[in-house]
Amino acid sequence: MLWAAWFGCATVEPEAEIPAAEAVRRLTRVSLDLRGVRPTEAEIARVEADPAVIEELTEEFVADERFFAHLVQLYHEIYLSETEGIDLRPSNIPFDNSKAFYWEVGQEPLQVIGQIAREDLPYTEVVLGDWTMANEHLAQLFPVEWEEGQTGWHKTRYEDGRPAGGVLATNGLWWRYTTTEANANRRRANAVSRILVCHDYLDRPIVFSEDIPLTDDAAIRDAVSNDPACIGCHATLDPIAANLFGFYWSNFTSPTEGSSYHAAKETQWESLLGVRPGWAGRPIEGFVELGPAIAADPRFAACAVEQAFSLMTRTDPDLLDRAALIRLTDGFVVDGLRIRGLYTAIVREPTYLGESATDVEPRLMRPDVMGTAVYALTGFEWETQGVSVLLTDAFGMRGLAGGVEGVLIKQPALSPSSTVLMVMEALAEEASAYAVVTEAALPADERTLFREIDFTETPDTDRDAMVAQVQALHLRVLSQRVAADGEQVAATLALWESLYAIEGDVPRAWRGVLTALLRDPTFLMY
Amino acid sequence: MARSPLYTRRGLLKSAAGAGLAGAALGVPRAARASVSPADRKFVFVFACGGWDPTRVFADGFDNPLVDMEGNAERAWGGDLPYIACPSRPSVTTFFDRYAGQTALIQGMLVPSIAHEACFILAMTGGFSDAGSDWAAILGAAARGRYAAPTLVLGGPSFPGVNLPSVVICGANGQLSALVGGEATTWSAENNLSMGVPTRSTIDDFVRRRAAAVVAGASSRTRAQAAAFASAHEQAMDIKGYRHQISFADILDLSDAFTITAEALSIGLSRSVMVCSPVSGLRDWDSHTSNQDLQNVMFEDLFENLLTLMFLLEASPGTVAPTLLEETTVVVFSEMGRTPWNNSAGGKDHWPYTSAMLVGSGIRGGVNVGQWTDDWHGEPIDLGTGEARSSGASLGTATFGATLLTLGDVDPAEWCGDVQPITAVIA
Numbered sequence: 029m030l031w032a033a034w035f036g037c038a039t040v041e042p043e044a045e046i047p048a049a050e051a052v053r054r055l056t057r058v059s060l061d062l063r064g065v066r067p068t069e070a071e072i073a074r075v076e077a078d079p080a081v082i083e084e085l086t087e088e089f090v091a092d093e094r095f096f097a098h099l100v101q102l103y104h105e106i107y108l109s110e111t112e113g114i115d116l117r118p119s120n121i122p123f124d125n126s127k128a129f130y131w132e133v134g135q136e137p138l139q140v141i142g143q144i145a146r147e148d149l150p151y152t153e154v155v156l157g158d159w160t161m162a163n164e165h166l167a168q169l170f171p172v173e174w175e176e177g178q179t180g181w182h183k184t185r186y187e188d189g190r191p192a193g194g195v196l197a198t199n200g201l202w203w204r205y206t207t208t209e210a211n212a213n214r215r216r217a218n219a220v221s222r223i224l225v226c227h228d229y230l231d232r233p234i235v236f237s238e239d240i241p242l243t244d245d246a247a248i249r250d251a252v253s254n255d256p257a258c259i260g261c262h263a264t265l266d267p268i269a270a271n272l273f274g275f276y277w278s279n280f281t282s283p284t285e286g287s288s289y290h291a292a293k294e295t296q297w298e299s300l301l302g303v304r305p306g307w308a309g310r311p312i313e314g315f316v317e318l319g320p321a322i323a324a325d326p327r328f329a330a331c332a333v334e335q336a337f338s339l340m341t342r343t344d345p346d347l348l349d350r351a352a353l354i355r356l357t358d359g360f361v362v363d364g365l366r367i368r369g370l371y372t373a374i375v376r377e378p379t380y381l382g383e384s385a386t387d388v389e390p391r392l393m394r395p396d397v398m399g400t401a402v403y404a405l406t407g408f409e410w411e412t413q414g415v416s417v418l419l420t421d422a423f424g425m426r427g428l429a430g431g432v433e434g435v436l437i438k439q440p441a442l443s444p445s446s447t448v449l450m451v452m453e454a455l456a457e458e459a460s461a462y463a464v465v466t467e468a469a470l471p472a473d474e475r476t477l478f479r480e481i482d483f484t485e486t487p488d489t490d491r492d493a494m495v496a497q498v499q500a501l502h503l504r505v506l507s508q509r510v511a512a513d514g515e516q517v518a519a520t521l522a523l524w525e526s527l528y529a530i531e532g533d534v535p536r537a538w539r540g541v542l543t544a545l546l547r548d549p550t551f552l553m554y
Numbered sequence: 555m556a557r558s559p560l561y562t563r564r565g566l567l568k569s570a571a572g573a574g575l576a577g578a579a580l581g582v583p584r585a586a587r588a589s590v591s592p593a594d595r596k597f598v599f600v601f602a603c604g605g606w607d608p609t610r611v612f613a614d615g616f617d618n619p620l621v622d623m624e625g626n627a628e629r630a631w632g633g634d635l636p637y638i639a640c641p642s643r644p645s646v647t648t649f650f651d652r653y654a655g656q657t658a659l660i661q662g663m664l665v666p667s668i669a670h671e672a673c674f675i676l677a678m679t680g681g682f683s684d685a686g687s688d689w690a691a692i693l694g695a696a697a698r699g700r701y702a703a704p705t706l707v708l709g710g711p712s713f714p715g716v717n718l719p720s721v722v723i724c725g726a727n728g729q730l731s732a733l734v735g736g737e738a739t740t741w742s743a744e745n746n747l748s749m750g751v752p753t754r755s756t757i758d759d760f761v762r763r764r765a766a767a768v769v770a771g772a773s774s775r776t777r778a779q780a781a782a783f784a785s786a787h788e789q790a791m792d793i794k795g796y797r798h799q800i801s802f803a804d805i806l807d808l809s810d811a812f813t814i815t816a817e818a819l820s821i822g823l824s825r826s827v828m829v830c831s832p833v834s835g836l837r838d839w840d841s842h843t844s845n846q847d848l849q850n851v852m853f854e855d856l857f858e859n860l861l862t863l864m865f866l867l868e869a870s871p872g873t874v875a876p877t878l879l880e881e882t883t884v885v886v887f888s889e890m891g892r893t894p895w896n897n898s899a900g901g902k903d904h905w906p907y908t909s910a911m912l913v914g915s916g917i918r919g920g921v922n923v924g925q926w927t928d929d930w931h932g933e934p935i936d937l938g939t940g941e942a943r944s945s946g947a948s949l950g951t952a953t954f955g956a957t958l959l960t961l962g963d964v965d966p967a968e969w970c971g972d973v974q975p976i977t978a979v980i981a
Contacts, residue, residue: 112726113835208842210903215669230672230682242906242929344685383775390779412741422726427712428733435671436711436835437723438684443782445719446703446789447730453790454738457754461747523760530752539747544757549768549783 050386051079056507057391058086058375060554061340063094064400066507086375090368094400096142099367101396101419102339103141104432106223107195108204109134111434112422115206118283121169128415128422132165134434136200139181144367151332151365155224155319158192159185170199170287190274190289191316196220199287202275204434212300213276217268224322226331226345229261249302267306270297271318329365333357336367340374341382342391342442349379390553392444395419395429395451402455402546405477405505406463410455418455425451444552456546464539477504477542483535486528487521494521498541505545507554520544590881592963593697594874595915596819597826598812598863599690601678601710602856602888604670604837607849607902608909609894611638611646611857612659613926620930621894622902624846634920635659642850645857653864658917658979660910661924662932664950665890668904670837673889674711677908680952680970687715689885689955690826692969693962695720697825702792706818708802708811710830719782722793722824724802726835731803734794762787796823805833808859816866819882822873826962831856839888843901849892860886860913867914879914883961886911887954894930907932910954916961918981924949940978947974 052067055075059067067075067085074081089095104110114130121129139161144153160172163181167174171188190197205219222228240251252262273296277285294314297303305314307321322328333356338345356373363369374380381388393401399418403409410417417424418431427433429451430441441448467475468483480497487494495512498520502510510516520541527540545551614629614636615621623638630639630647632654639647650657665676672682679686687695694705695717703722705714714721724730732738739749765784772780800817804810811829818824831852832838841848867879875881891908907930923940925933932949933942947953950973956966957975966975 208903211669230667230669233682242931387773387775389775392779408742410742417738417741423729425725425729425733425738428723428725428729436674438671439713439715441718443718443779444786445721446786446793447722447733449783449786449790450730450733450794451738454733454736457739457749458742461749462742465747519760519763523756526756527753530750530756536747536753540749540753540757543749544760544764547757547761549761549765549780553779553783 048076048079051075051082052507052509053388054079054381055082055085056554057381057388058082059089060393060397060401061375061391062086062089062098062371063092064098064397065094065404066401066505069503072503072507083376086372090145090371093146095368095371096146098396098400099145100135100138100142101394103138103335104135104434105339105440106335107134107137107201108432108434108438109136109200110138110419111204112420113433113435114203116203116277116280116286118286119281121283128420129165130203131415131420132163133200133203136161136166136198137195138200140195140198141367143183148366148368151329151360151367151370152323153194154332155194155196155322155328156192157194157197159183160198166199169283186289188288189291193315193319195223196315196319196322197289202272203286206280207272207276209278209300212266212297213269213272214262214265216272216275217265220268220272220318220322221265224331225325225327226334227327229265232261253302264306264309266301266303267311268318270301270303270305271307271312271315273297273300274315329361330357332365333360333370336370337374337377340371341380342440352377352379390550392430392442392448393552393554394440395426395431398429398452398455398552401551402459406459406542407466407476408459408462410458418451444549448552449547452552453547456543460539460542460546463542464535468535477501478538481538483538486534487525494524497538498524501542501545505542506548506550508550590875590915592916592961594881595962596824596878596882597690597693597958597962598815598819598867598882598884599826599828600831600856600860600863600884600886601828602831602839602852602886603710603835604839604841604888605673605890605892605904606839606852606888606908607841607845607892608661609638609892610640610643610849610853612909612911613661613891614638615894615926615930618894618926618928618930620928622896624850632657632920636922640850643854643857645854645861649857649861649864652861653913653919655919656917657911657913657919658921658923660912660949660954660976660979661922662907662926662949663910663924663954664932664948665906665908666950668890668906670840670889670904675713676951677887677889677954678711679713679715680950680955680973684713685715686713687717687969688713688828689958690828691715691717691721692959692964694824694826696962696964701823701825702789702796703818703824705826705828706815706824707828708805708814708830709833709835710828711835712828719786719789724805728801728803728805731801734797734802736797758791762791793823796821799823807833808855809862812859812863812866815863816870816878819867819878820870820872831859841892841901842897842903843899845892845896845900845902848901856886860884864913875915881915883915883917883958884911884913885958886913905930912957912979916981918979921979923976923978935976936978937974937976938978940976949976 052072055067111134112131114134143161161181162172162184164179172184172186195201205216207213207215218229251258273293274289276293279285305312312321334345337348359373360370395418413423415423421427421433427437428447430448432440467478472479480500481493485493498517502508524537524541528537609615609623615623627638627640630637632650635654637650665673667673675684678688691705691714698704698720704720707723765787769780769784799821811833815827818827839852867882868877870878872878872881887910891905892902893905921940924935925942934946935949936943936946952970952973956970956973959966960975
């Protein structure tokens with residue numbers, strides 16, 4: 029099979045033939061996990077006819093623009109940067125920044141990752157790229173090349189002479205992770221370590237020696253350099269910090285200072301840290317060599333795999349299957365560190381579905397997937413006050429929907445909670461209304477959901493059409509084939525009749541049915 | 555037409571709070587304290603986000619040359635409880651004059667980091683992992699079957715961990731209100747098919763039946779998620795049942811947050827409520843510059859609103875005791891302290907030792923636990939007496955948490971290991 033050859037050495041047994049229904053369940057998970065939408069009827073039909081088609085579809089999914097957009101949201105759970113709670117808050121920003129500006133700033137490094145996947149570049153671009161991503165808001169403040177009138181996210185370059193460094197050279201990362209004189213970039217150094225090589229210094233228990241007088245600067249510096257309780261971390265943390273002084277600002281309210289690179293400050297490690305730039309115990313010549321040092325670190329590729337596997341399986345990294353991680357890492361390296369190849373390999377891993385491929389524990393939809401899945405079905409985009417309801421927190425409901433806010437909420441919900449369901453309820457009501465109103469105005473063959481009826485039928489006048497429509501909705505919305513004479517069709521028709529009795533209006537009754545399906549446990553959990 | 559603020563329940567409560575404070579100045583007697591079982595005790599967590607300076611209110615450094623105290627501040631006493639008074643913070647004085655007998659202070663608590671986000675986690679969970687469960691969530695979850703929203707988070711950090719099903723987040727701008735009241739379905743200008751209550755109820759019942767069917771057909775591997783959905787659905791319906799009794803909208807300041815807090819506790823919606831100062835959740839206490847001015851404003855605002863909270867708790871009926879105050883413990887804390895000295899910008903930087911304040915039900919009033927060393931560390935303490943003792947227990951965030959859990963009838967061993975509570979503050 030293709031994936032076995034891709035690995036080079038077939039250490040994984042080919043799958044036994046799987047029944048069509050299980051193949052559709054697998055397809056549904058792969059489609060939602062990779063591109064944030066349910067499989068289409070055509071895709072379902074292809075997989076039912078030949079389950080092996082999932083491999084071909086997977087290749088299509090990772091080339092889909094929706095996969096690149098989904099990566100932006102996925103990696104926020106690692107970077108924690110796409111947040112309105114960003115640290116740096118300059119004054120006198122030359123446009124209305126009251127809504128989502130800071131959230132957009134924090135999205136910059138995440139958009140870089142999305143672009144790397146879009147162009148199928150090697151993952152090392154994350155730390156080596158001499159470019160970044162910006163939109164029209166960032167371009168008004170950041171010193172980047174920008175075509176007048178251009179809107180949306182585009183690849184660009186900084187014009188302030190900062191060295192290449194991929195996400196390390198983005199303002200977005202450093203506006204999220206600021207520092208102070210006393211901190212001397214150590215916080216940022218830990219962010220670099222945690223995000224890029226999966227080593228979080230704060231995971232280690234800190235034995236706070238009460239013998240060190242914290243009131244004595246000299247004693248603290250001595251302890252950081254010599255005390256066994258301190259040097260375990262600081263011996264490697266401080267040299268990383270020493271690389272980052274080009275991004276060091278003293279005025280936290282200055283929009284220009286925080287937007288530009290300061291080459292003249294690169295050597296401030298001498299006075300503020302007293303430790304030379306380094307990486308992993310070896311000295312380097314500062315920021316210009318930091319990206320290459322990280323890219324050459326074997327932990328970099330292994331961390332990329334661990335993060336992707338953890339995100340896709342929603343499993344704590346410490347609990348991931350080690351053999352699978354090794355397989356995936358070997359393949360990632362052989363494949364030239366391509367994100368698309370990595371995610372393809374992950375969904376082909378036997379452990380991707382959990383302990384059993386045939387009895388799969390359902391996964392809760394992330395908030396961004398709630399939005400993209402509903403949009404694909406209904407065309408509805410949920411916004412309030414000009415911002416996305418499902419992707420933001422200050423005015424949106426990302427946190428209530430189980431998402432990661434980034435500063436105050438750092439873990440996603442893995443199980444449904446009351447607010448998750450309330451958010452889904454509101455989304456379902458809004459989206460179903462939009463869908464019904466929109467589709468009722470279209471000819472049947474131009475609709476997405478309601479192709480089997482004309483919004484005039486009732487069970488009394490055309491039961492066959494009603495049944496066909498209910499079956500079609502189950503397939504399109506829930507990716508489930510249900511029998512015309514089965515329980516689910518009967519229950520859904522009974523719901524329709526109850527709603528029609530209340531509303532006295534055919535479109536409103538269908539709106540209610542669609543709302544119920546979007547609120548179904550098998551829509552939200554897959 | 556905008557409604558007059560007085561003609562909302564919240565407006566009436568706020569107005570009454572103001573009048574009540576005036577009444578308090580005339581010496582209006584307060585209700586006698588009832589004894590409440592720890593299992594019935596409620597909690598209000600007030601989190602000062604950014605790192606407060608204990609020397610403004612709690613920590614006496616007047617005789618320590620390392621410590622930059624305010625020039626016009628002085629030692630004061632609320633009964634047996636020492637605190638720091640300053641003419642520019644009259645609310646602090648009023649608070650201790652009225653409530654010192656129900657208040658305990660904790661001095662020199664170690665939060666072993668000086669990074670804000672690490673300290674959030676440490677202060678609220680006792681550990682370093684953001685997957686851990688915070689004290690408010692643990693206490694709420696312990697009473698999960700009795701409350702629709704066992705832990706209500708009106709602002710600030712939230713680390714629900716395994717207790718996520720018990721935690722209900724309100725949203726930075728009260729978005730929960732829009733969900734509960736149905737306004738969220740009117741946000742889209744494109745929606746011109748409104749849904750009435752009978753229709754929504756019919757759909758709710760359908761979803762309930764579907765959830766039950768999924769549970770019934772679940773395997774042992776899939777049952778947990780299916781059951782979680784079914785339970786969350788019922789909980790959501792329960793919370794929406796309170797929509798005419800409480801609104802989470804328009805949390806513009808601490809006063810609004812405390813008013814909602816009192817309402818949520820009084821109507822039996824929640825067991826623990828988390829509130830953040832400031833309500834935005836930004837680190838406004840983080841005074842790296844102008845420490846004197848900034849901390850002065852923040853502490854005065856905090857204590858002015860704590861007086862409102864205390865009045866509201868006194869004026870609101872409890873669910874097991876005559877008043878909420880008799881069954882509620884108020885926990886006031888911050889993620890870190892500040893350096894004892896000023897920096898070159900007139901600010902104070904991060905410091906790993908801080909103070910905390912406990913008020914109300916279950917608290918032995920007038921107790922000041924812990925002590926500051928000459929180097930402005932926290933001394934080890936005798937957990938039973940609260941006095942400094944070199945051979946005593948280290949006073950850290952896990953000790954703090956163990957104390958709170960004990961107050962709430964939760965075995966701290968499950969969450970804090972073998973760390974023992976500070977029994978000196980427990981009545």
